[in-house]
Amino acid sequence: MFRLRLFLLLLTVGLAAGEAFAQPRIEWEIANRFRLFKQEKQFRKLAEVFAALPAEDRKERPAFAFEDAMQRAAAKGTLGRAFGDRVSIARYGWTSAVTRETCFENGNHGHWKCKLDTGDQFMEPRVADVLARIADLPPALAGQSCRWVAAELTVVAPCATEVRLARRAFDKPFDITVTAANAPVAETRSVRLRHVAIVGFGDSFSSGEGNPDKPVELVDDSPSSYQASSSTNGRPRNYPRRLGGDHQRLGHPYARAIWLNSQCHRSLYSQHVRATLILALAHRDLAVTLTPYSCTGAEVQAGILGYYAARDDEESFYDASPQLMRYWRDYCSSRVGYSRFNNRGRGFDWQSELRDCKERARLKPDAVLLSVGGNDIGFSSVIAEEVVAKGDYGPFTEMLYELWLSQVATKTFDEARQAVRDLIPNRIGELSDAFRRHLDLPSSAIIQTGYPQITRSGGGSSVCQPSDAGMDVHRILAISKDDTGREAATFVPFLNQNIAAAVAALPEGRRWRFVDSHVERFAGHALCTAGAPADAPDRQISGAMQFPTYVGFKKPHHFLWEPFAPSEWRAYRPRNRWFVTPNDAFLTGHYMRVAPIGRGRTPYPPQDKVQPLLAATLGGSFHPNASGHSAIADATIPVLREVLKLPQP
Template identity: 30%
Template sequence: MAEPRIVWQVENPFRFFLDPADTEVHRATWASLSEAERRSPVLAAERLLSERHPDGWSATMFAKTCWDPVKNRYACREKGDYLNPKSHTILARMQGLDDAQTVDCTWLTSPQSRGPRGKAVTLPCDTPVQLEIPYPGGAWISVEIGGRQVAEVAARVVDLFIVGMGDSFASGEGNPDVPVRFSPDRAADYDAKLIGYPARIGDWRDIGDKPFIEENARWQDQACHRSLYSHQLRAALQLAIEDPHRAVTYVGVACSGAETVFGLFLRYKGHEWVPNPPVLSQFSAIAEAQCGSRPAPDYDLPEAYHMNEKVPELKGGLVLKKCDAERARKIDLILLSIGGNDIGFARLVANAVLADTSTLRSLGGWFGHVHGLAEARGLLDVLDDRLKSVNRALHNILHVPWSESDRIVLTGYPPMALQEDGRSVCPDGRDGMNVLPDFALSEAKAREGAAAADRLNAIMLESARQHQWSFVDSYRTAFQGRGICASFSDAPWSMADEMRLPRRINGQWEPYNPADWRAYAQRQRWFRTPNDAFMTGNFHVSQSLLQNVLKAQGLSWVQLLLASIYSGAFHPTAEGQAAMADAVAAKARSVLVKYDSRRRAARGDAAGLLRSADR
């Protein structure tokens, strides 16, 4: 007969979610997975959740988190100790107790270190109990029946501090928490030729007026296009829910458009125009989080990070926040995605999809420059120095021990246009790109972009080895055949894999009604096409901003450009982000196991010394 025993789990292991029920949705989904599905648990869960939540699971969760969108910082009134927890609520229950339904259990807690005993709680023995466990010391939990102790266990929560930093591939760009919704009947005309486009729901009169803008897609961080679909957040969430005795404190600051200089080191205001853009660089924002409720001092660092003037933007005038080492919370994992914008990711994409005769190309692509492999090579040559500067700051500003550099997990970039054979790229064509007549993929230029991406990945891998970081790109093979041109082939037609943008022609929608679009449906392609981005993010700016800031009065096609390219085109879908999260979580587990083994060994050695001293 089994002995009575106490089993327990953290009630809300992903502390970023304010509502434990939101975390439980993910934990229950993970628990329901088969053994085969658990080999890729985040991807399997994403597919299950997308079936249950046609508009995306994040829509009901993203506003109930410990992110303050007004102050642009991690905090929540409901959890004053979010960044530095003092305790955790756990759920405990009895197992192996006969007649549990008919007897009462008295639950007692006493801290393993200093502190008062918890209040005794008496409940029927078959009823789970909520208990508050001090952190980091933990507590002894005992159960008595009729004054006699029947079970005891030591409960100590492992709370991981996980940080996410980087660019649009880390922020979740292309996957808003609340995607835009379309009218089943109304169509939108952008000019005399660009007519019959899907139109948003809402009581708006003109594209870009106030009621129209109020229906923009919603993001956890609107300026940075950061959402709960970020692979960094999904990896942290997975690590939280798979261990009943673990909690995760998550701080993610990745921002669409960020690069090493403007983003990590220097302030970057984000991808979307908002009234309250980010104030701090990513390094400073993380340092502020490490200090919790205490201020992080500013440090003037004019000579520390320009690497002998190889990164000239960081010479002179560099001021970063830094939490003093004795006060800073130790970071368990830093998840990092950076480098793509440093070599001109958007410029390479513009080169691949804009014809030489395109008006957009003559205007500089999407409000920037257009360049190919030759121009990218020069930027690739200096990327190593930029990553050296990042490495120095991760250790000196964020206090990652030099001997524990593998806690820094650098993620490579998935192939955007690689076919299933792993060699060929998407062919010439306009599939997925008919939102604007200027868009057409060039196979030759896509191949140039793929070559630049391969070189980028090689530099990132070598830098990770040089700095002893962990490096993740094992998911790249899974992306083959799932790029921007992937669609149904022999399978029956499905709206999810349809590449064409719906248009209203002669009073009828073709090839489908835009109101039926589901942004998070399972599909073959794991990259958003410009058409997908229009149907999902559909970012527009106000009429005044279009006229006064962009100087684009009368250029209505600019709104179409924003609604596609600036809405996450050429970025991974939620499924793609989930596949990346699985690879990141796998690497993170190996790092955590390594340091947990060392911690246990050190604790065992200390206990042995105490026993020897007692003799």
């Protein structure tokens, strides 16, 4: 013992004299910094992948580089036991192992009931476990035992191992000291665990539409004809079948796509999840609580402030309540008045009926992420006008419009521009009023993202040309007009500029931040962009624009498809396009329904001719894919850091 103390003394003297040994120091981090994930072991693997990224990537494009690295790791099967079966993860992507281990619980329609493995309530963050280690440990201490003291907590462990300092309180500074044989080894003063709460509101461009956490399971055998609803080269189209699907049912329940929230098509691939996850990965002293509420199809009035059913055929845990009501269900200490999930056709005035919370919960938001405006002006109606063929498909087209748009009218670009002028200023103003009344944070802490370019295929004036590339899932879908690509490329900045102007026109003190630095980054990654990076796994399949076509079989139970079999599709491999095509939507989300639309209508059988179109359009086509969401998140992260007063890398 005397020799050890003497060694430490000589070591200290040697260091002071500039010897080769570095001074031992304590490194520490919060163990699970993204509290939406209940499983610490899964976050630890994510942190390992993020830490291995090149420093330039972590600085300039952290979300995009992280997503690329995670999907490559999933393809190689190197994510480990925390992510379960490696074959399943390789096929479905890494979030398929995480989505059922989060603090969003359908059963209680929110996050408020969840408890983390530390015993901490999700909506009442008080403590977190800290992992600590000694960096530059002197060789003489490698086999010795060290005593760690953190406030009232004492841990004794081998000096060379990482220790867990359990249940350390947020925002209560404490010191950490390490000794060996009663001699000091290292210390760090005023350790402080930070916590931030971030709320996500918005539409399908922030819910993650088109990117289910676990894609559908399609099989190669017994392809379905759907009553020969489409044709290729004059032959009836045979479509891939969901596992267990036949003329009586859509398929096994476990074979359908799985979402964080199936009614809203809310996904862990969304830009809001990605931006906040990167904050948690990059800042080791910061724990992040994200409560996402975005919902596909949402508008300001129908969705954020008013009732909106989204996928109205969702039977389990149905919830059509406004996003602001869902917010109070989590952030108010009493849920009385916030658990009316269905308005049953009655009108709803948020100003008089959305009650103010009398007793706010301990947790308050530090920032709000927002994406809204596209549905308010009917952008999906413009897409339908541009990519759905008319002609001799009259009744069939009308059926699609009614299911896709809940209407039979489409909009031209000129009509959409007029809708932008007429509606956007008032909708932004109304939303500002609601946020001022219901959100306990400054407007400058609200960050809205603009909509990305969808048809700009390259630099300059390059745009997507007339083609059915990525849309040959059905003969009714294609870019058929010469000016569609150009019109879309000019409409997107027009919409963004008008949203930004409406925000800037708000009274002083009520203006929020508008981010659009990502918009033109999508040039060259448009809806029509084929191919994948040369080193991407399964690049020939993931970069393909053709829909798989059934061409027969060589022998029984050996079915042939071109250019690839449906079971070989990998939804989240790196690819050049950053949007979900109709082909992608069919193969990934495969949204189908048997429930009728409106009263007095008959159900749609599993083999009805409309089902392939529902799978191709309501499955999230024309939305950003996982890479696109990551690119938007990268534009959001620096602004979010500024709002939260976090250091930039």
